Amino acid sequence: MRITPSILNADLANLNAEIGRIPSSDMIHLDVMDQRFVPNMTFGLPMVESIRKGTAKQLDLHLMIEECDRLAPAYAEAGADSVTFHVEASNAPIRLARELRRLGARAGMGLRPATPIEPYADMIGELDMVLLMTVEPGFGGQGFLDLVLPKIERTRKLVSASGLDIWIQVDGGVSPATIERCVDAGADTFVAGSAVFNAQDPDAMVNALRDQAIVRCGH
Ligand code: DX5
Numbered sequence: 529m530r531i532t533p534s535i536l537n538a539d540l541a542n543l544n545a546e547i548g549r550i551p552s553s554d555m556i557h558l559d560v561m562d563q564r565f566v567p568n569m570t571f572g573l574p575m576v577e578s579i580r581k582g583t584a585k586q587l588d589l590h591l592m593i594e595e596c597d598r599l600a601p602a603y604a605e606a607g608a609d610s611v612t613f614h615v616e617a618s619n620a621p622i623r624l625a626r627e628l629r630r631l632g633a634r635a636g637m638g639l640r641p642a643t644p645i646e647p648y649a650d651m652i653g654e655l656d657m658v659l660l661m662t663v664e665p666g667f668g669g670q671g672f673l674d675l676v677l678p679k680i681e682r683t684r685k686l687v688s689a690s691g692l693d694i695w696i697q698v699d700g701g702v703s704p705a706t707i708e709r710c711v712d713a714g715a716d717t718f719v720a721g722s723a724v725f726n727a728q729d730p731d732a733m734v735n736a737l738r739d740q741a742i743v744r745c746g747h
């Protein structure tokens with residue numbers, strides 16, 4: 529059970545300090561947006577390189593960009609530990625996943641809420657993580673979409689059948705009120721943005737979410 533706080537709702541002008549507020553996090557989730565794949569813009573490679581220099585924490589990149597086939601490998605080269613591209617934006621997801629792994633990063637593939645997992649069942653072994661969006665990507669603080677839960681269950685079945693250690697990450701609206709539904713459906717890696725950074729004590733919230741997930745799953 530891993531908690532990877534999204535800094536999207538943190539103070540973006542003081543990111544090193546904000547990352548310092550969540551020492552218990554397993555990874556730091558960085559949302560890169562290009563205002564084309566999603567109607568919002570955050571930051572790109574120079575910012576990630578700067579964040580890389582400022583922290584030893586593992587960096588979990590979530591690329592919400594159209595040109596992932598061309599641009600994603602540079603994030604692996606910049607020292608991101610995990611790089612997730614969106615399958616809706618990739619023309620060659622197998623080639624891209626292999627390239628990310630070759631560069632030493634974990635390869636993640638993200639799906640919008642309405643994108644089915646089944647067309648990608650045969651390539652799941654190319655991945656280290658599947659990210660299932662539980663809101664439409666683009667903004668923090670949105671309501672959790674329960675309609676994604678059956679897809680989480682189906683993804684867990686595919687991963688179990690593969691026998692591989694592929695993480696299932698949920699992103700969007702994850703909070704103490706929704707994390708147990710995600711655990712029950714089979715997720716093991718949880719992005720939480722507003723739930724963590726709107727909390728009075730963000731690090732206590734990270735630990736509370738992880739404890740809640742561990743208790744719910746029974747180990
Ligand atoms: C949304 C981003 C998320 C977002 C999550 O498009 O991918 O990582 O920051 O924020 P919350 O937890 O507030 O939904």
Ligand code: ZN
Nearest residue numbers: 534559590699
């Ligand atoms: Zn994200």
